Amino acid sequence: xxxxxxxxxxxxxxxxxxxxxxxxxxxxxxxxxxxxxxxxxxxxxxxxxxxxxxxxxxxxxxxxxxxxxxxxxxxxxxxxxxxxxxxxxxxxxxxxxxxxxxxxxxxxxxxxxxxxxxxxxxxxxxxxxxxxxxxxxxxxxxxxxxxxxxxxxxxxxxxxxxxxxxxxxxxxxxxxxxxxxxxxxxxxxxxxxxxxxxxxxxxxxxxxxxxxxxxxxxxxxxxxx
Numbered sequence: 001x002x003x004x005x006x007x008x009x010x011x012x013x014x015x016x017x018x019x020x021x022x023x024x025x026x027x028x029x030x031x032x033x034x035x036x037x038x039x040x041x042x043x044x045x046x047x048x049x050x051x052x053x054x055x056x057x058x059x060x061x062x063x064x065x066x067x068x069x070x071x072x073x074x075x076x077x078x079x080x081x082x083x084x085x086x087x088x089x090x091x092x093x094x095x096x097x098x099x100x101x102x103x104x105x106x107x108x109x110x111x112x113x114x115x116x117x118x119x120x121x122x123x124x125x126x127x128x129x130x131x132x133x134x135x136x137x138x139x140x141x142x143x144x145x146x147x148x149x150x151x152x153x154x155x156x157x158x159x160x161x162x163x164x165x166x167x168x169x170x171x172x173x174x175x176x177x178x179x180x181x182x183x184x185x186x187x188x189x190x191x192x193x194x195x196x197x198x199x200x201x202x203x204x205x206x207x208x209x210x211x212x213x214x215x216x217x218x219x220x221x222x223x224x225x
Contacts, residue, residue, distance in 0.1 A: 022062035023211070025052045026077070028070050028087040030156040031177055034106070034200070035087055048086035048202060051105060051222065055214035069154040071136040074099055077203050083211065088174045090138040090198040100206050102215035104199035105222070106176070110139045112192035113163065113178040114170035116185075120192050121170045123148070129169040132159040139172050142196055163189075174200075 027035040027048065035046040044065050056063040068076060073085035078098040088108070091101045112121040112131075121129055126148050133139045135152035143150045151168055153159040156177065162168045171178070175194055182191040204211050 022064040023052070023056045023059070023084065024064045024066060024082045025049075025084045025086060026066050026068040026073055026082040027085065028073070028155060029067050031088040031174070032180055033176065047105065047222075051102075051202060051215060051218045052084055052086060054218035054221070055211065058214040058217065059210060070134045071154060074203055077205055080205060083205060083208070084215075085203040088177065088200055089203055091201045092138060095203070098206075099203040100208070100212055101201035101203055102212060103219055104201050105219045106200045108174045108176050108198060108200060109194045110142060110172055110196040110198070111175045111178050111194050112170040112172050113181055113189055114192065115163070115166075116187055116190040118169065120190070122192070123195060126170070126172070130167070132162055132168040132171045133173060134159070137173075138198060139174070139196075143172060174198075 029035055029037050029044050033046055034048045038045050053063045070087060073087060076082045077085045114121055123146050131148060131150045132153055133143060133150045135154050140150060140152060159171045163171055178191045182189045202215055
């Protein structure tokens with residue numbers, strides 16, 4: 001009996017340690033205002049971070065944030081290397097085959113960021129331009145479906161450097177980030193008209209109903225404010 005009690009105690013102790021482990025969120029940290037690094041503090045902040053941190057708190061867990069490249073995000077979650085992924089990820093039926101999603105926390109769309117001195121890109125003009133986008137993003141797929149072969153980057157910051165240097169003509173990405181970058185440029189960059197519309201959600205491992213419920217609750221609480 002003592003042996004059984006001892007084994008039960010050890011098992012409960014192991015479960016307590018497991019429950020105390022932090023939830024791991026992976027992100028690119030370059031999709032403001034959703035997930036980005038604060039230049040003043042060096043901390044990773046943003047709407048997605050706030051939602052994930054709130055969900056972790058509801059589950060009595062700490063949140064650990066790790067940086068990854070965009071093409072790595074969903075595979076890492078589906079393979080169990082992380083609990084969540086967030087970086088302006090569009091909810092699609094194809095992606096639902098590998099991961100689950102929270103309810104949408106934002107509805108955005110794709111648009112072009114370009115040098116203000118140039119003519120505004122459109123999907124028709126894009127066929128003759130050097131268009132940058134994020135590798136494996138829905139914007140990559142959208143361009144490809146319209147017969148455009150974009151220049152693919154694994155980070156938005158890299159694409160921005162290429163646009164500034166004149167090595168690409170425009171970046172096709174989510175409207176919120178594009179508008180923000182245009183506003184921050186002091187008139188050097190401009191945002192095109194909206195080309196697409198998508199719902200953004202936080203990706204999580206399939207079957208983690210407790211985490212999904214906590215994320216959905218955190219998003220609903222923000223909507224109610």
